[in-house]
Amino acid sequence: MxxxxxxxxxxxxxxxxxxxxxxxxxxxxxxxxxxxxxxTIPVQLDGRIIESISISEIGKVNSDEEDPYIVYSQEEIETISTFAEMVKRGERIKGVVDVLKSDYAVTFMFQDKSTSKYYMNLGEDEGSIMNQNDSSTVYIIPEDLILSLNQLVLPNNEQVAL
Missing domain, CATH: 1.20.5 (Single alpha-helices involved in coiled-coils or other helix-helix interfaces)
Known part of the structure; x- marks a missing residue:
């Protein structure tokens, strides 16, 4: 037992x-x-996977572009998504617009080695973008992205109260 x-x-x-x-x-x-x-799922724009985004300041005219001072890589998915949303959700301004100078150049580098460049004007409460290949059409940046974009274009991501 x-x-x-x-x-x-x-x-x-x-x-x-x-x-x-x-x-x-x-x-x-x-x-x-x-x-x-x-x-992480890569962010796409116009059917292409974004590999990186660079930010450059503009001089007196759009053709006076400085070297990039910030580059965001594909791993920074939230940042890449914010810039992609800026382009995807931008609201077209009707009519033809003549923009002489922008604040920044935002260059998207894609996995297929192609690029797209947008000129961006950014204030505290509003902003606009223009595709380099269509300089007569301007898009208003959605209001909910303005604060984030202002923070992302600052050198070294300096935090400021806007």
Whole structure:
């Protein structure tokens, strides 16, 4: 009887150990799945994957563009998304517009090695963009992006109260 009881106890201990190891394996698999699910999805603009964005200041005219002072990489997904949203959600101003000077040049570099450049004017409460290839059309930047964009174009992301 004691032998039977001892065998039963050992069987129970093995079951408990086996179950707890299975739980650990399950948790490990779930962590792996979560990590896979957290994989960042590249941001696209006009059907192309954005690899990086560079910001340059403009001199007296749009053709007087300085070297980029900020470059955001694909890993900075929230920042890349903000600039992509600026272009995607910009509201076209009707009519033909003549812009002599902008504040910034925002250059999108894509995975296929192509580029798109937008000239951006940015104030505390409003902003506009213009595609380099269509200088007679201006788009108003959505109001909810203005504060973020102002922070993102500052050298070294200096924080200021706007």
């Amino acid at each position: 004691k032998l039977l009881m001892f065998s039963f106890s050992l069987l129970c201990i093995f079951c408990v150990i086996s179950c707890s190891q299975q739980t650990i394996k399950s948790q490990s698999n779930e962590d792996t799945i979560i990590k896979k699910d957290q994989k």
